[in-house]
Amino acid sequence: MSARASSNPRPARGSAVRLWDGRVWPCAGRYAGAPVFRYGWAPSGLATVRQLAADRLRPGGQDVAGWLVWGPANRPRWAYLFRRDLAAPKRPMTAAMRAGIERCNAAQQLCPTCGTDVGYRIPRSLGECWDCAAIARGESVESVDQHAAGDSPDPWAAEHQHHHRADAA
Numbered sequence: 001m002s003a004r005a006s007s008n009p010r011p012a013r014g015s016a017v018r019l020w021d022g023r024v025w026p027c028a029g030r031y032a033g034a035p036v037f038r039y040g041w042a043p044s045g046l047a048t049v050r051q052l053a054a055d056r057l058r059p060g061g062q063d064v065a066g067w068l069v070w071g072p073a074n075r076p077r078w079a080y081l082f083r084r085d086l087a088a089p090k091r092p093m094t095a096a097m098r099a100g101i102e103r104c105n106a107a108q109q110l111c112p113t114c115g116t117d118v119g120y121r122i123p124r125s126l127g128e129c130w131d132c133a134a135i136a137r138g139e140s141v142e143s144v145d146q147h148a149a150g151d152s153p154d155p156w157a158a159e160h161q162h163h164h165r166a167d168a169a
């Protein structure tokens, strides 16, 4: 058996496995001690990580209970299967995770050119604040403000205007 063949579970000759709950189920051999099920043949009670996540569950440290295999025999695709009854609820977002996201958002408001927290998210297309971008284009900052004062469809222009009002206050 080549290294490539042993790295993935692949459908083997038909056999059966006794499941954790006593049911005897047809499977396509074993891989790493766990039964291999062809797509559509996995027993109820087993689910992929994606299926668990759809029900707000996670494997929760349990061992792989089986393999789901589909696709052509020479290039099989496969996924881990876990027991639903051993799955744990997905952890709610912790305060630390939330703070990390806020820090990330704050960082996107920090202009790398002038180093100020501009109070709006720096457009990725510009890579710097509107003032710096205008200066880089050779415009005066005032000309950008006049543009924003009109009925500009550009939401960034409107936000830029607020930013300057906040600065003036």
Ligand SMILES: [Zn+2]
Residues within 6 Å of the ligand: 111, 112, 113, 114, 115, 116, 128, 129, 130, 131, 132, 133
């Ligand atoms: Zn700037």
